[in-house]
Amino acid sequence: MGTLRVTGWAAAQRGFSTAAAPPPRRCHGAPLARARCAPPSAPAVASSIGAGQLRVGAEREWLWDCRGGGGARDYAREMEVAVRVVQMACTLCQRVQRSLLRPGHDAGGRVHSKFDRSPVTVADWGVQAIISWLLSSSFHDENISIVAEEDDETLSSSDGAALLQSVVEAVNGCLVEAPMYGLRSPEKELRAHDVIQAIRKCSSTGGPKGRFWVLDPVDGTLGFVRGDQYAIALALIEDGEVILGVLGCPNYPMKKEWLNYHHKYYRLMSKVSPPPLGSWNKGCVMYAQKGCGQAWMQPLVHDFGKLDWRHPREIQVSSISDPISATFCEPVEKTNTSHSFAAGLAHTVGLRNQPLRVYSMVKYAAIARGDAEIFMKFARAGYKEKIWDHAAGVVIIQEAGGVVTDAGGRPLDFSRGVYLEGLDRGIIACSGALLHQRILDAVDASWNSSTL
Numbered sequence: 001m002g003t004l005r006v007t008g009w010a011a012a013q014r015g016f017s018t019a020a021a022p023p024p025r026r027c028h029g030a031p032l033a034r035a036r037c038a039p040p041s042a043p044a045v046a047s048s049i050g051a052g053q054l055r056v057g058a059e060r061e062w063l064w065d066c067r068g069g070g071g072a073r074d075y076a077r078e079m080e081v082a083v084r085v086v087q088m089a090c091t092l093c094q095r096v097q098r099s100l101l102r103p104g105h106d107a108g109g110r111v112h113s114k115f116d117r118s119p120v121t122v123a124d125w126g127v128q129a130i131i132s133w134l135l136s137s138s139f140h141d142e143n144i145s146i147v148a149e150e151d152d153e154t155l156s157s158s159d160g161a162a163l164l165q166s167v168v169e170a171v172n173g174c175l176v177e178a179p180m181y182g183l184r185s186p187e188k189e190l191r192a193h194d195v196i197q198a199i200r201k202c203s204s205t206g207g208p209k210g211r212f213w214v215l216d217p218v219d220g221t222l223g224f225v226r227g228d229q230y231a232i233a234l235a236l237i238e239d240g241e242v243i244l245g246v247l248g249c250p251n252y253p254m255k256k257e258w259l260n261y262h263h264k265y266y267r268l269m270s271k272v273s274p275p276p277l278g279s280w281n282k283g284c285v286m287y288a289q290k291g292c293g294q295a296w297m298q299p300l301v302h303d304f305g306k307l308d309w310r311h312p313r314e315i316q317v318s319s320i321s322d323p324i325s326a327t328f329c330e331p332v333e334k335t336n337t338s339h340s341f342a343a344g345l346a347h348t349v350g351l352r353n354q355p356l357r358v359y360s361m362v363k364y365a366a367i368a369r370g371d372a373e374i375f376m377k378f379a380r381a382g383y384k385e386k387i388w389d390h391a392a393g394v395v396i397i398q399e400a401g402g403v404v405t406d407a408g409g410r411p412l413d414f415s416r417g418v419y420l421e422g423l424d425r426g427i428i429a430c431s432g433a434l435l436h437q438r439i440l441d442a443v444d445a446s447w448n449s450s451t452l
């Protein structure tokens with residue numbers, strides 16, 4: 001079982017800085033380490049503590065205590081910081097998305113185009129800057145290794161000044177609130193130069209050895225600019241293995257049927273019948289550690305008012321294994337995957353439900369939460385998948401009980417740099433092995449006659 005052991009709820013609520021806190025008491029190793037590792041002076045613990053719940057009354061720090069993996073190592077501090085920084089990033093994104101959708105409002109020149117003509121906004125650079133700064137400051141590591149999607153070229157260019165100013169404002173507007181998330185604010189506001197440096201720092205190219213973070217600041221930017229689904233994805237990789245995954249999904253509806261609705265309809269409905277204050281109707285952060293055998297989700301600080309380690313919900317993949325009842329998801333954009341090939345596979349396997357087309361790694365989230373059973377992506381020949389588009393989602397699905405491989409049945413390889421080198425044809429994620437095998441067989445049977 002994985003549980004969140006806390007030694008700092010009150011401190012976090014008062015805005016106590018985790019970065020400034022004394023080093024946490026580490027629980028090395030072991031299953032059932034929780035009791036042994038509790039601080040000796042910790043006051044009585046609430047009588048029945050479920051997995052993932054708050055440990056009342058302890059001191060100083062929250063600690064992620066993964067007890068289910070037998071030999072699973074202790075990544076308490078990394079998990080704690082990762083969830084907090086993704087929570088903050090969700091807030092930044094929500095603000096930028098709202099301003100983008102407000103007619104006539106200029107959110108930093110609104111939407112820009114990258115070299116491959118994909119969109120990029122203040123949120124992409126803003127999130128990358130805050131996460132880079134917060135990881136670096138939380139771990140007291142100026143040279144922390146981060147592989148991330150954005151570079152600073154546009155912002156540093158001669159006509160990027162106004163845009164850079166918007167990013168700096170978004171970054172400082174968020175960082176000043178860091179104590180609400182149990183993180184440290186900078187002593188002074190970041191200047192343009194500091195923001196550029198933070199973005200530039202994310203220049204690791206990964207590889208087979210050592211430890212690095214992988215960040216997609218706004219995955220599914222097209223969904224983001226359209227007011228629809230998007231995700232903030234952060235993972236920790238060690239010696240080529242994804243160890244931690246955290247996915248912020250600010251627009252994820254807690255009622256799974258809503259995932260099907262067009263975002264405009266969703267927004268309209270939310271206005272007509274707004275959810276009761278404080279209810280958890282949408283938005284979450286999901287997280288998992290490799291080997292724990294459990295995955296969790298908590299509401300957004302921004303919507304819920306505080307970090308809620310107290311009632312995280314465990315998430316699990318669906319138990320449906322009959323294709324007739326299963327739902328598959330795929331990218332919205334047909335430039336990113338072959339809808340027709342997936343439709344052929346669906347027919348062969350006997351899937352009857354309409355595909356669920358969703359932007360971003362929210363598709364991984366949907367499988368992990370049990371809201372869909374299959375995710376398939378078949379990019380056009382020549383497109384190379386990047387590690388930041390998959391790392392966090394893969395470990396969360398696996399720990400929630402699902403299976404993720406390439407279309408040849410091999411695990412995705414995160415050890416070979418920025419790209420998922422050697423990927424065989426496509427990506428298949430399923431809630432269970434039976435469905436997974438059926439899809440693999442169907443791919444084999446129809447690949448040669450496809451135009452892919």
Ligand SMILES: Nc1ncnc2c1ncn2[C@@H]1O[C@H](COP(=O)(O)O)[C@@H](OP(=O)(O)O)[C@H]1O
Nearest residue numbers: 218219220221222331335336359360379383389
């Ligand atoms: N031609 C292409 N084929 C496949 N994937 C692509 C692609 N062009 C971009 N992508 C990736 O698909 C991601 C979006 O996924 P989806 O289509 O599932 O919403 C993009 O992430 P970003 O939005 O972070 O750039 C990008 O990395």
Ligand SMILES: [Mg+2]
Nearest residue numbers: 216219220389
């Ligand atoms: Mg992406």
